[in-house]
Amino acid sequence: MTSKFDFQPKLLTALKNYSKEKFMSDFMAGIIVGIVALPLAIAFGIASGVSPEKGIITAILGGFIVSFLGGSNIQIGGPTGAFIIIVYGIIQNFGIEGLAIATVIAGILLILMGIFKLGTVIKFIPYPIVVGFTSGIALTIFTTQMKDLFGLTMDKVPADFISKWIAYFEVIHTINLWPLLIGVASIIIIVLTPKISKKVPGSLVAIITMTIVVYILRSHFGITSIETIGDRFTIQAQLPQPETIRFNMETINLLLPSAFTIALLGAIESLLSATVADGVTGDKHNSNTELIAQGAANVIVPIFGGIPVTGAIARTMTNINNGGKTPIAGIIHAIVLLLILLFLGPLTKHIPMACLAGVLIIVSYNMSEWRTFRSLMKNPKSDVSVLLVTFLLTVIFDLTIAIEIGLLIAMLLFMRRVAETTRVSVATDSIDLSDEGEIHHDEEVLILPKGVEAYEIDGPFFFGVANKFDDVMQIIGDKPKVRIIRMRKVPFMDSTGLHNLESLVRLSQAEHIHIILSGVNEQVHRILIKSGFEARIGAENICSNIDEAIRRAEDFIKK
Known part of the structure; x- marks a missing residue:
């Protein structure tokens, strides 16, 4: 029987007929997904403008809550590349506290979406808009990594896309070959690893290999020009204490558009990830329950300094491919990350920034969906206009404007089409x-x-x-x-x-x-x-x- 708010966590159903065989499958999948999530959580955290452990904390708490309360058996929650640009922009304009307020508001909006059964409505957002802002985010992420990839000497990287490239060209003469070699080598390792073994994540192999190489170069050959995480951040190998988030109407009014963008983006990405997973497993997720779980995660995680949470397609697919059956796998993945943070956290300071840049460049390439983008360019002019406007606004201005104007144009074009049929x-x-x-x-x-x-x-x-x-x-x-x-x-x-x-x-x-x-x-x-x-x-x-x-x-x- 469907409850009034359609809140039915899959964990409760999964535990009814749980067996030792399912636990072993979930256990192994959870360990592997936790290891895969580590470099991505660090990279997404740093790229978003927070310290690396904040990315890991987001993956721990967000991953646990999404699996514990969620409407999908195999969805893995955590920080994703889609949020990098919007999070970075909020921090630049409103600081860490502003990000926390925006994320909590977004979480409340997601919970309301689930309560009012808007899970199915989200799926009707036009595909050109989704591809447009996803491709735009990918290009923007790629752009943010040029400083670390080339080892450029810059006091501050400008926030907007065009100013970034102007600033890069102004300091092009400061290119450092060592970070460039480390970054390119990391990209090559990530690309080649799946051809040797599909179960071992290329990003993890690249980070371990390049960290060892850079440690040797710095310790034994005196090459200190390769910047590492420890040169830029102090790693806190512990769960932070909860902090009070102070709300006031002025701040809420300023941050509401950004919060709406986080909520809409989180809903789209989470439900898209769950839908893709259903197509592979033959299972069926509960979209409204999933939205409530995502909302709860985004309300709780900022209290501990984390960044926005959503369903992660790459980690969800890794969970499926390694035998994950129930939400227990997602919970184990969160526990694995917690243990890594507590006992191996200090080692992350040796990871080279150029290697993380290589990881994010591969992430941006996978996000770009350039083949889909190219095929959509052959569609009717109305779809092409929505695609290009959303893409260009995402790249040149910001994601909030892109989503709002993209949706407005799509609705106007839809109304025109309906009007033409009458x-x-x-x-x-x-x-x-x-x-x-x-x-x-x-x-x-x-x-x-x-x-x-x-x-x-x-x-x-x-x-x-x-x-x-x-x-x-x-x-x-x-x-x-x-x-x-x-x-x-x-x-x-x-x-x-x-x-x-x-x-x-x-x-x-x-x-x-x-x-x-x-x-x-x-x-x-x-x-x-x-x-x-x-x-x-x-x-x-x-x-x-x-x-x-x-x-x-x-x-x-x-x-």
């Missing part, structure tokens, strides 16, 4: 009955009585098409005695459509023209009754079919 036609002498659906007719043409016009609205009668009726009305020459408005093909009508219909009746009555409606469906009829329109026009003038409407028109003319 047709308004007029008949003054006869009606073609060859495609009738109201009632069976032996004849194919129905002759209209003299002084009767019939208008047909074919499609939704909403604000985007209401003026079409006015345009058709202006074409007509002689005024009839009766106007029959055929609405058999009107699935719904909004307040603007109703307003136009009321205006038509008022103007027609002023010209002593009688209005009759024909073929009104039950939903539209309820709107007419509730608005008082039926009372104004008279219930006898709302007919079930065209034959009845014509008989009513004939009776009126005879009066």
